[in-house]
Amino acid sequence: AIAGAAIGLSPLPPNDVFRTNSPTKVLEYFNLEIPAITTRTPEQVYMVEASGGGKAVEYSPATFAEAITDLLNDPTVRRQVGKTAKKFVVRHRSYDSIFEHVVKYYNKFITN
DSSP states (O other), X not given: OGGGOSSEEEOOOOSTTTTTOOOHHHHHHHHTTOOEEEEOOHHHHHHHHHHOOEEEEOSSHHHHXXXXXXXXXXXXXXXXXXXXXXXXXXXXXXXXXXXXXXXXHHHTTOOO
C-alpha cells in the first residue's frame, strides 16, 4: 500500500511520548522514494532536513494540508525529493551502513 502513495505522512503530536520517537515509517517512505510530511518532533526534523526527503511542519491540519498540496502540485519536485530521500536511507540507515557504524564503534574498544 505504501508503494502506491505519492506522499508519506507522519503527523505525530509533539508531546512527551513522541518527542524522542524515531518513526520507522518515515524511513520506509524514503526507501520507496516517497517524500514525507512530518511534524516537528526532533528525530523527524533531523530525518527530513538531513535527507532533503520532505518537510517537517507544525502539528496542525492547515500546515499539513499546505505542505501536501505543495508537493502534489509539483510532481517534478516530488520525484526529486523522493530520490534524495532514498539516497539518504542507503547512505545512513541501510543495514550495510549500520553494520559499518557498529563495527567501527566496537573496534574502538578492541585491544590487542
